[in-house]
Amino acid sequence: MTSTTGGRTAATTVNGVGTSPARPDGTRKVRGEFAYSSDLWHEDMLWGATLRSPYPHARVTGVDIAAAVAVPGVYAVLTHDDVPGLNRYGLEHPDQPVLADDVVRYRGEPVAVVAADHPETAQRAVKLIDVTYDVLDPVTDAEEAVRGDVAAVHPGGNVVRHAAIRRGEQASQADVVVTGRYEVGMQDQAFLGPESGLAVPDGSGGVDLYVATQWLHVDQQQIVAALGVSPEQVRLTLAGVGGAFGGREDLSMQIHASLLALYTGNPVKMVYNREESFYGHVHRHPATMYYEHGATRDGRLVYVTARIYLDGGAYASSTGAVVGNAATLGVGPYDVPNVRIDCWGTYTNNPPCGAMRGFGAVQAAFGYESQMDKLAAACGLSPTEVRRRNAMCEGTVMPTGQTVDSAAPVAELLDRLDAMPLPSGPSRDAGVADLRSLPGGVSNTTHGEGVVRGVGYAVGIKNICFSEGFDDYSTARVRLAAVGGEPAVTVQTAAAEVGQGLVTILQQIVRTELGVDQVTILPAGTSIGSAGSTSASRQSYMTGGAVRAAALKVRGALLSHAATTLSRTAAELHLDGGKLASAADGVLADLVDVLGEAEFDETVEWRHRPTEALDPETGQGNAHVQYGFAAHRAVVDVDVELGLVKVVSLDCVQDVGKALNPQAVVGQIQGGSAQGLGLALMEEIRTDGGVIRNPSFTDYLIPTVLDMPPMNIEVLELADPHAPYGLRGVGEPPTISSTPAIVAAIRAATGKELLRVPVRPDHLI
Amino acid sequence: MEFVRPDSLQEALATKAERPGAVPIAGGTDVMVELNYDHRRPEALLDLTRIAELATWSASGGYVRLGAGVPYTRLIDELGDTLPGLAMASRTVGSPQIRNRGTVGGNLGAASPAGDTHPVLLAVGAEIELASARGVRRIPATDFYTGVKRSVLEPDELITAVLLPVAGTAAEQFSKIGTRNAMVIAVCSLGLVLRDGRAGVAIGSAAPTPRRVSGAEEFLAAELPWDDDAPLPDSLKRRFAELVAAATEPIDDVRGTADYRTHALGVLARRTLTWAWDDYRGSVRACA
Numbered sequence A: 001m002t003s004t005t006g007g008r009t010a011a012t013t014v015n016g017v018g019t020s021p022a023r024p025d026g027t028r029k030v031r032g033e034f035a036y037s038s039d040l041w042h043e044d045m046l047w048g049a050t051l052r053s054p055y056p057h058a059r060v061t062g063v064d065i066a067a068a069v070a071v072p073g074v075y076a077v078l079t080h081d082d083v084p085g086l087n088r089y090g091l092e093h094p095d096q097p098v099l100a101d102d103v104v105r106y107r108g109e110p111v112a113v114v115a116a117d118h119p120e121t122a123q124r125a126v127k128l129i130d131v132t133y134d135v136l137d138p139v140t141d142a143e144e145a146v147r148g149d150v151a152a153v154h155p156g157g158n159v160v161r162h163a164a165i166r167r168g169e170q171a172s173q174a175d176v177v178v179t180g181r182y183e184v185g186m187q188d189q190a191f192l193g194p195e196s197g198l199a200v201p202d203g204s205g206g207v208d209l210y211v212a213t214q215w216l217h218v219d220q221q222q223i224v225a226a227l228g229v230s231p232e233q234v235r236l237t238l239a240g241v242g243g244a245f246g247g248r249e250d251l252s253m254q255i256h257a258s259l260l261a262l263y264t265g266n267p268v269k270m271v272y273n274r275e276e277s278f279y280g281h282v283h284r285h286p287a288t289m290y291y292e293h294g295a296t297r298d299g300r301l302v303y304v305t306a307r308i309y310l311d312g313g314a315y316a317s318s319t320g321a322v323v324g325n326a327a328t329l330g331v332g333p334y335d336v337p338n339v340r341i342d343c344w345g346t347y348t349n350n351p352p353c354g355a356m357r358g359f360g361a362v363q364a365a366f367g368y369e370s371q372m373d374k375l376a377a378a379c380g381l382s383p384t385e386v387r388r389r390n391a392m393c394e395g396t397v398m399p400t401g402q403t404v405d406s407a408a409p410v411a412e413l414l415d416r417l418d419a420m421p422l423p424s425g426p427s428r429d430a431g432v433a434d435l436r437s438l439p440g441g442v443s444n445t446t447h448g449e450g451v452v453r454g455v456g457y458a459v460g461i462k463n464i465c466f467s468e469g470f471d472d473y474s475t476a477r478v479r480l481a482a483v484g485g486e487p488a489v490t491v492q493t494a495a496a497e498v499g500q501g502l503v504t505i506l507q508q509i510v511r512t513e514l515g516v517d518q519v520t521i522l523p524a525g526t527s528i529g530s531a532g533s534t535s536a537s538r539q540s541y542m543t544g545g546a547v548r549a550a551a552l553k554v555r556g557a558l559l560s561h562a563a564t565t566l567s568r569t570a571a572e573l574h575l576d577g578g579k580l581a582s583a584a585d586g587v588l589a590d591l592v593d594v595l596g597e598a599e600f601d602e603t604v605e606w607r608h609r610p611t612e613a614l615d616p617e618t619g620q621g622n623a624h625v626q627y628g629f630a631a632h633r634a635v636v637d638v639d640v641e642l643g644l645v646k647v648v649s650l651d652c653v654q655d656v657g658k659a660l661n662p663q664a665v666v667g668q669i670q671g672g673s674a675q676g677l678g679l680a681l682m683e684e685i686r687t688d689g690g691v692i693r694n695p696s697f698t699d700y701l702i703p704t705v706l707d708m709p710p711m712n713i714e715v716l717e718l719a720d721p722h723a724p725y726g727l728r729g730v731g732e733p734p735t736i737s738s739t740p741a742i743v744a745a746i747r748a749a750t751g752k753e754l755l756r757v758p759v760r761p762d763h764l765i
Numbered sequence B: 001m002e003f004v005r006p007d008s009l010q011e012a013l014a015t016k017a018e019r020p021g022a023v024p025i026a027g028g029t030d031v032m033v034e035l036n037y038d039h040r041r042p043e044a045l046l047d048l049t050r051i052a053e054l055a056t057w058s059a060s061g062g063y064v065r066l067g068a069g070v071p072y073t074r075l076i077d078e079l080g081d082t083l084p085g086l087a088m089a090s091r092t093v094g095s096p097q098i099r100n101r102g103t104v105g106g107n108l109g110a111a112s113p114a115g116d117t118h119p120v121l122l123a124v125g126a127e128i129e130l131a132s133a134r135g136v137r138r139i140p141a142t143d144f145y146t147g148v149k150r151s152v153l154e155p156d157e158l159i160t161a162v163l164l165p166v167a168g169t170a171a172e173q174f175s176k177i178g179t180r181n182a183m184v185i186a187v188c189s190l191g192l193v194l195r196d197g198r199a200g201v202a203i204g205s206a207a208p209t210p211r212r213v214s215g216a217e218e219f220l221a222a223e224l225p226w227d228d229d230a231p232l233p234d235s236l237k238r239r240f241a242e243l244v245a246a247a248t249e250p251i252d253d254v255r256g257t258a259d260y261r262t263h264a265l266g267v268l269a270r271r272t273l274t275w276a277w278d279d280y281r282g283s284v285r286a287c288a
């Protein structure tokens, strides 16, 4: 990594902000000793299993559980009749049954749950439940669903949300006009740790749930409603999370395991297998997008018109927010005077879709970046030049009317990409090249024959944190005391560590603010207030911000206390390396001595600056907190006779405001770029009439080390004055521009239009 | 489910005779997937990993007798030069972990049309050795596969070995299409051998069974300029590619379309023939 630091060069604390200390859970994870949610165990534990609908759309006419109940070892077989509270849940709308009642709306919808003393027994009992269905025609086309040409999947019709953005002239004309219809397939988060958790009844009607999730408090709310109990009776603790990427924002086994635990009085564990996991979580919304870009002859955008259809599948999940993002970010990181965007999120009988890294922005970026390349060709400009001419910057007014009020270095990202060296050309000498460097890899499909190189560029934009007027906050408790002769801090939040490294960052923040080396992050749980979701690239900003604020309060209190003890004023004191010091006299005392028996304990609820809802007619409003930007340059070798692709390099420049942990930043950029590569080339849940055809890692392919090239990464640190430490959320932007850059490179190599991702070999020949 | 662990082949065959429902398990890389997903629930598993003779190979009289239980990793390390075609196919199987466990015997036992070793076994003219308490029989690979995931293996039989000619001056190629660059099930594949004026050609994942393409073999035997050093004319490569493509009987599935499979096999036919011919001319010259 080349790190380019803009601005301040404050002295860094050892293992504080701006350094890359080891993860607290790193060694255990590498050694295979880390306990994931699927490793949970409890004495007298039962195993839960789920019966799922085999049909994407059907009326349930009868459920006979007698044979299942009769199996020795079975403790419970529950259906919707056994849901004591509201038989509905959902992130934005409670539209999804805990267990199907009258209608099933997707293949894989839970119909009944079983608890038994052995997982095999539970599975066997599931097979003995006799459900009779009246099969209905599935609604599978999002555009038809919007037009109302098909049956309503839910009583209110099939449109979950329509967002309209209207800015400037609505009937613009331009010298150069390019149009296109683009499609994005259904990507999966493909986290490796399947949905799993353990519900332990407390003997008085409540339950303790240990679960891998992204947002403990929103899980809690939905569980409480379904169980019909009070919030204090459902306590959640985060179990080890094996990846999330949005797929754990919705509930999976949480209510089911809790129901079974309360019913049987035993702890109940549930673990999905890989196939069930594909039915057990939401996916990325597939999209169909119609774009029209008008520009002057020299490539300056005059207007953009777009219609975007996002297929939300059977239940709403976070479709509303996905629509908001796709609409507000629908023209990309460009300054466009006249914009008309309509974006719909729909109900169909396809698998439910919801949160996945970069949602809404990922789909739109494939559309608008494909269009920018078309425009470049139409105007005779290079792909980077057309983008530079339209690049937004600080001060640009978004299509929502919002003025961008911190760094938006789009042109600089492109300049830096252009300045990076290109990899050397493809080897055409038969037999010389290492097969692993060629399309097809060790499968020995080419020794250089048919291989053509292409280069492509893309830039993306993402809103960071929650938008559109949402009351977005995080809660943190920071406690400082002397423990065993050392100053020690414990940090408590409900923020989900899902692998991204928040636990490391929180330690770093405390070290920087309190000068204390020993920082322990307590397990996340609902015993403290909400931290919000681990999504929208927001936890460093939000829970980082909350921990920092709590640490500052602790510092304030400590310095007042020390001022009295040391007969100084608090203002002249500071903390550094476990000592109290003043600028004038240097070290005055060891922190541990000043602390004595005292304890400083502060809890803070921290918010980012408020945002506004979008005007429902015009889509105007200051909807977003912060914008993040990344740009990629992809170099690919395509075997044009076989349609196989080798990505040779995938270089990235991203502005992160401040790299709190530079190594973690690079990790996010590599991982996000790989996920974007997956969407470009292979990752798609294929459905047929609403039925998933490839619910396995044999046929849902994710990139391997031979698919993902080493990356050159440049990280810019252009501080955002509104954000803690100036940071800008990192996790999502690299996923957004990676996909269109790779597709652009393949277009350059093949001359094919490529209007759909993932690009498959048969699209290229 | 019972787990039977015989120490000798004799014991294993006796068990199989008594309990034909016992499912053999070698590397387990197919069997365990089926068990985990409850696609199969056998009364017993017959563990073959303690039978030493299944995990050995020997070479004599121009042939390698490869025990059914030799894992891919060892095959690649120990027989890479002797059986280059089979080693090429083995390198494309799964990931290092799968190659450490998986075996040719298991690939044959599973008899998937997409199994990577099959086109090579067919193209080199391998024989499969099957044993039961009733005796031992050897059958040509061509006669082994009878349908999708079906073979001539009788319920009381085990696959004990595969007999393959040492490559020597023969040129062997294996080529496989997948939609990512490693660890992928074949969309289609092709094995090609040129030896002493004869050719072996076979395709995988392009018909209900792995399939030898006799028409293309005969064409090459007749038309290749065996005694000439000149590069191959394009017309010959094209005709060969057409014959291979014509022998396919593929389906559309989630891994690829039928048309793509047929097209890709034509391309692979042309390319592998070019490489094999270069190798063949090279090794024949070296020996001359």
Ligand SMILES: Cc1cc2nc3c(=O)[nH]c(=O)nc-3n(C[C@H](O)[C@H](O)[C@H](O)COP(=O)(O)OP(=O)(O)OC[C@H]3O[C@@H](n4cnc5c(N)ncnc54)[C@H](O)[C@@H]3O)c2cc1C
Residues within 6 Å of the ligand: B023, B024, B025, B026, B027, B028, B029, B030, B031, B032, B033, B048, B068, B069, B092, B093, B094, B095, B098, B101, B102, B103, B104, B105, B106, B107, B108, B109, B110, B114, B115, B116, B117, B157, B158, B159, B160, B183, B184, B185, B186
């Ligand atoms: C992640 C993964 C990736 C894979 N990738 C590939 C790939 O790229 N290409 C490919 O071809 N395959 C692939 N496979 C499938 C599998 O690895 C191969 O088919 C392998 O050769 C099986 O060998 P095994 O020893 O593990 O067989 P096992 O699983 O032990 O057995 C497979 C079958 O053969 C039978 N059997 C085994 N040994 C004998 C014997 N001696 N006599 C009679 N019957 C026997 C078993 O009863 C069973 O029906 C993959 C599997 C996995 C899990």
